[in-house]
Amino acid sequence: MADTVWRTHGRTRRSTRTLRVRASAVILVAAVLAVLLVPPLVHLDQQAVDLSQKLLPPSWEHPFGTDDVGRDLLLRCVYGLRISLLVGVVAALVATVVGTLVGAAAAALGGWTDRLVMRLVDVFSSVPHLLLGIFVVAMFRPGVWPVIASVAVTHWLSTARIVRAEVLSLRSRPYIDAAISGGASRLRVTTRHLLPGVLPQAGLAAVLMVPHAMWHESALSFLGLGLPSHQASLGNLVQSARGSLLAGDWWPTLFPGLLLIVPTLAVAGLAGAWRERLDPRRRSELML
Amino acid sequence: MLDLKNITAGYERGRPVVREVSLAVAPGEAVGLLGPSGCGKSTLARVAALLHRPDNGTVTLDGALVTEWRHRAPRAQRTTVGVVFQSPRLAADPRLRLREIVAEPLRATGRQIEVRERVDELADLVGLGGDLLNRRPHEVSDGQLQRACLARALVLRPRLLVCDEMTAMLDASTTAALVAAVERYRRETTASLLAVGHDRTLLERWCDRAAEWTELSG
Numbered sequence: 057m058a059d060t061v062w063r064t065h066g067r068t069r070r071s072t073r074t075l076r077v078r079a080s081a082v083i084l085v086a087a088v089l090a091v092l093l094v095p096p097l098v099h100l101d102q103q104a105v106d107l108s109q110k111l112l113p114p115s116w117e118h119p120f121g122t123d124d125v126g127r128d129l130l131l132r133c134v135y136g137l138r139i140s141l142l143v144g145v146v147a148a149l150v151a152t153v154v155g156t157l158v159g160a161a162a163a164a165l166g167g168w169t170d171r172l173v174m175r176l177v178d179v180f181s182s183v184p185h186l187l188l189g190i191f192v193v194a195m196f197r198p199g200v201w202p203v204i205a206s207v208a209v210t211h212w213l214s215t216a217r218i219v220r221a222e223v224l225s226l227r228s229r230p231y232i233d234a235a236i237s238g239g240a241s242r243l244r245v246t247t248r249h250l251l252p253g254v255l256p257q258a259g260l261a262a263v264l265m266v267p268h269a270m271w272h273e274s275a276l277s278f279l280g281l282g283l284p285s286h287q288a289s290l291g292n293l294v295q296s297a298r299g300s301l302l303a304g305d306w307w308p309t310l311f312p313g314l315l316l317i318v319p320t321l322a323v324a325g326l327a328g329a330w331r332e333r334l335d336p337r338r339r340s341e342l343m344l
Numbered sequence: 345m346l347d348l349k350n351i352t353a354g355y356e357r358g359r360p361v362v363r364e365v366s367l368a369v370a371p372g373e374a375v376g377l378l379g380p381s382g383c384g385k386s387t388l389a390r391v392a393a394l395l396h397r398p399d400n401g402t403v404t405l406d407g408a409l410v411t412e413w414r415h416r417a418p419r420a421q422r423t424t425v426g427v428v429f430q431s432p433r434l435a436a437d438p439r440l441r442l443r444e445i446v447a448e449p450l451r452a453t454g455r456q457i458e459v460r461e462r463v464d465e466l467a468d469l470v471g472l473g474g475d476l477l478n479r480r481p482h483e484v485s486d487g488q489l490q491r492a493c494l495a496r497a498l499v500l501r502p503r504l505l506v507c508d509e510m511t512a513m514l515d516a517s518t519t520a521a522l523v524a525a526v527e528r529y530r531r532e533t534t535a536s537l538l539a540v541g542h543d544r545t546l547l548e549r550w551c552d553r554a555a556e557w558t559e560l561s562g
Contacts, residue, residue, distance in 0.1 A: 230435040233395045234493070238449030238500065239423040242415050248448070249437050 073329070080325030087319050091138035094131075102131045102288060111305050121307035124300050129293075129311055136288040137315050143200060143289075144270035147207035151269075152262035154208070155215025160254065162216070163223035164246045174220070177213050185210035189272060190281055198284045203276055207269045215261045222254040263327045267320035274316060290316045345371045345536040346392060346425075346504055351401035353384075353391050360399060361387045365560045367538075369504065374530070374537040376547030379557030386430070389508040389540045393427040406503065419453065426502030430509035432489035436481045442492045443477040449500050466495040470525045487518035494522055498529055505529075507539045511546065523550055 106126035114121045120129035162173040180188070189206040196202035226232070227250065235245050270290070276282030277291025285292055290312045297308030346369040354360035361384040369375045379385045390396035391403065397413040404410065406424060410417065429435040436445050446466060447459045467477055470491040481489055490510065497505060505526065511519040523546075530537060541547050547554045 230429045230431065231437045233390070233393075234427065234429065234435050234496065235437075235448065235452065236414055237393055237395060237422060237425065237427045238452055238496065239419045240448070240452035241419075244452050245415075248452075252439055 076325050077329045080322035080329075083318060083322040084326065087137060087141070087315075087322075090134055091141055094134045095138065098131070100128070100131055102127065102135045103286070104128075111300060111308075113305075114307055120311045121305075123293075123297065123308050129308060132288045132293060133290075133311050133315050136290045136293050136312060137319075139200065139283065139287065139289040140270045140273055140291070140316070141266075141319075143204050143207065143273040144266040144268075147204045147211065147269040147272075148262050148265035150204070150208035151211040151265060152215050152258055155212035155261075156219045156251075156254070156258045158212065159216035159219030160223050160246060160251055163220045163227060164242060164250060170220075173216075177216055180210075181213050185213075186272070186275060189276060190279070193276055193281050198282065200283065203273055203282045206276065207272045210272075211265055211269065215258060215265075218261055219254050219258055222257055223250050226250055226253045260327060260330055263323060263330070267323045270316065270320070345369050345373070345406060346538065347402075347404040348388070348392060349402045349404070351388065351391055351398045351403070353387050353396060353398035353401075355387075362391070362398070363561055364401070366401075367555060367560055369536045369538050371503075372530075372534045372536055373553075374539065374551040376551035376554035377538065377540045377557065377560075378542065378544055378547055378554050379540075381542060383557050385540045385557055386508050389427070389506050389538065392504075392538055393425045393506045394422055395427070423449070423453065423500045424502055425504045425506055426497035426500065427506045428490070428494050428497045428508065428510045430512050432486055432493045432513075433481065435493050436489055438481050441478055441480055442472065442484065442489070445481075445492050446477070446495045446499055449496060453500065462499055463495075466499055469498070469528060470495045471521055487514050490514060490518070490522065491525075494525060501533060502535060503533070504536045504538065507537070507541075509541050510539070511543070512541065519546070 104127060106122075109118075109122050109126035110124055112118055112122045112126075118128050118130065120133055123129055123132065158173060158177075162170045189210045192206035192209055193202045196205075232245060232249060235249060240248070273282055273289060274291030274294065277289050278295045280295065282291055283289045285296065293312035294309055294316075297305075297312070301309045346367075348365065348367045351362055351365045352360045353362045365384075365388060367375070367377070367388070377385055377388070387396060391398050394403075394405075394410060394413050394417045402409060405421060408421070410421065412418070436442075437448075440448070443463055446463050450456065450459050450462060463477070467473070472488065472491050472495065476484060476488055477492075484492075490513075494510070507526070511522060514522070526537065527550075529535065537551065539547055539551055544554070
């Protein structure tokens with residue numbers, strides 16, 4: 057069905073699109089499998105220090121090289137990606153669920169509830185969200201959960217706005233009038249007609265938020281406010297590699313950086329394809 | 345059955361679409377409401393179906409004064425009136441199958457047990473045969489979808505049916521079939537009808553009396 061509709065760009069464009077979607081899927085599956093399977097299957101200590109092996113460039117023995125205390129960077133990167141992905145996925149999920157509930161409730165209830173909630177969202181949005189995130193992590197001891205909380209607290213706002221707008225546009229449709237006339241309660245209208253209508257949008261927002269949340273984790277860790285510095289996360293790896301970068305050792309910065317950028321592009325590629333399926337008419341604006 | 349007195353209604357403050365309109369529908373009576381497009385007759389239909397709060401005037405339904413609209417109206421009062429809209433495309437949730445669309449009011453009012461029997465009964469009444477009930481709105485024609493919308497409006501056995509330009513988008517044979525279905529329902533239940541439209545020939549033949557929009561304003 058999906059490939060029979062809309063063919064604006066001819067065959068060549070389509071085939072690169074398919075290629076991009078497939079490449080994105082392969083990269084993401086590989087990344088997820090790596091972070092799920094490597095820690096239980098490979099019994100190497102990611103924290104094992106070997107000063108005789110410090111700052112070795114990439115080789116067969118250490119494909120990503122070693123860091124300034126001789127730890128294998130490939131292993132550190134896999135563990136780092138694991139933590140970053142965990143933070144990204146959990147924070148995006150929490151933010152999306154909270155945002156969807158708040159947005160749907162505001163739109164469904166309307167009136168002063170809607171005004172109050174949306175002014176609150178405006179107040180939160182008026183603070184730069186990295187600053188708000190720093191404020192949240194600063195209240196707790198460094199760890200995974202404060203970082204997740206800080207990212208989630210600052211990211212439900214945009215989802216709430218999207219969902220509210222979508223629900224408002226659905227709410228004025230005659231089928232909602234028909235449901236009210238058929239005796240449906242507010243709750244019934246919301247769960248039966250409004251939420252199913254916005255779920256694809258909310259799901260898309262959630263997927264796009266995963267890389268965004270990973271970048272936030274990295275930013276917080278890079279500033280030294282996120283995860284404790286011994287814990288491998290992509291942000292921490294880039295942060296600790298800063299010194300050696302100035303000395304001309306490029307690998308401790310490059311590989312964690314790539315692991316942040318490549319999955320981000322892969323998620324964007326898949327989400328772009330998903331968005332095209334949701335609304336094929338807007339395809340041209342969404343090419344990434 | 346339904347008594348609309350001096351209704352003033354609109355969507356923006358100070359700019360009423362309907363001004364001081366009065367209209368009464370007696371029990372069992374079929375009233376046609378004729379008017380050009382854009383004159384506010386759909387708004388009046390929404391007021392009659394308790395879907396739009398008028399700025400002024402009184403609505404009496406079954407002898408009881410209506411004080412609340414939409415969700416705030418008591419469920420029993422809301423479901424006294426069945427409503428069919430002009431565009432079946434906009435009036436049907438695109439995610440639900442036709443069977444679920446028709447059954448939705450029963451489910452919403454906690455009458456699941458009746459679903460199977462009642463949906464089959466109504467599919468028969470409005471002429472939805474075969475596998476049509478298992479399709480989604482985008483897989484059926486406007487006429488078939490409007491049949492489902494009429495079935496949904498009748499599923500709770502309303503004592504007043506409001507048809508807002510129900511047949512404006514349909515061909516003559518579907519129009520005839522839908523009108524026949526409404527009339528069969530009314531014969532069985534002695535329900536009243538308020539049919540809004542601009543097709544004089546149709547409304548004059550269908551209804552006991554056809555009211556002219558211009559003559560309703562006080």
